[in-house]
Amino acid sequence: MQSEEKFTDDEMYLLVDTVMKQNYAIELVSSQITDIENGLMDVGEEQYTRLLHLYHKLRDLGL
Amino acid sequence: MQSEEKFTDDEMYLLVDTVMKQNYAIELVSSQITDIENGLMDVGEEQYTRLLHLYHKLRDLGL
Numbered sequence: 001m002q003s004e005e006k007f008t009d010d011e012m013y014l015l016v017d018t019v020m021k022q023n024y025a026i027e028l029v030s031s032q033i034t035d036i037e038n039g040l041m042d043v044g045e046e047q048y049t050r051l052l053h054l055y056h057k058l059r060d061l062g063l
Numbered sequence: 064m065q066s067e068e069k070f071t072d073d074e075m076y077l078l079v080d081t082v083m084k085q086n087y088a089i090e091l092v093s094s095q096i097t098d099i100e101n102g103l104m105d106v107g108e109e110q111y112t113r114l115l116h117l118y119h120k121l122r123d124l125g126l
Contacts, residue, residue, distance in 0.1 A: 006124060011117055012079050016070070018095045018114070019082060021104065032081045041084065051081070054074055061069060 026058040089121040 007015070019025045033051050035041040043051075070078070082088045096114050098104040106114075 007079070007120075010113070011120070012075060014110070014113055014117055015079055015082060015088060015092070016075050018091050019078060021106075022091050022094055022098075024087070024091060025078065028081050028085050028087060029078070031085055043084075047077070050073070050077055054077055057070075057074070 020063060023063070025063050026055065029055045029058060083126060086126070088126050089118065092118045092121060 019028065029051055032041070032043075033048070033055060036043060036048050036051070082091065092114055095104070095106075096111070096118060099106060099111050099114070
């Protein structure tokens, strides 16, 4: 997760807040999951599992 | 920023990492800035300024 090292916590909160306000969270996470399942991206089994959990949480929260 | 309270730090890192890997960070931030400038969204002067800084940082980092 090297990209996070470039940003302050405040910047990350702002980015997460922006993703939510733009109603794009679940879209992004499902695209990432699709890319992994299609072999376009390899993030490892552990991160893939965490993405699935995040996807279900976003869906349950209606985000 | 109520949406952040629903997520653990780990989930937020994962979401930020996903935004980066999907190459969608600057797109989202610029859409948010456009919505604010067009009066479609009101986040207050301070957050608008922080969004502009984040936009320039993302552009400078080529993200």
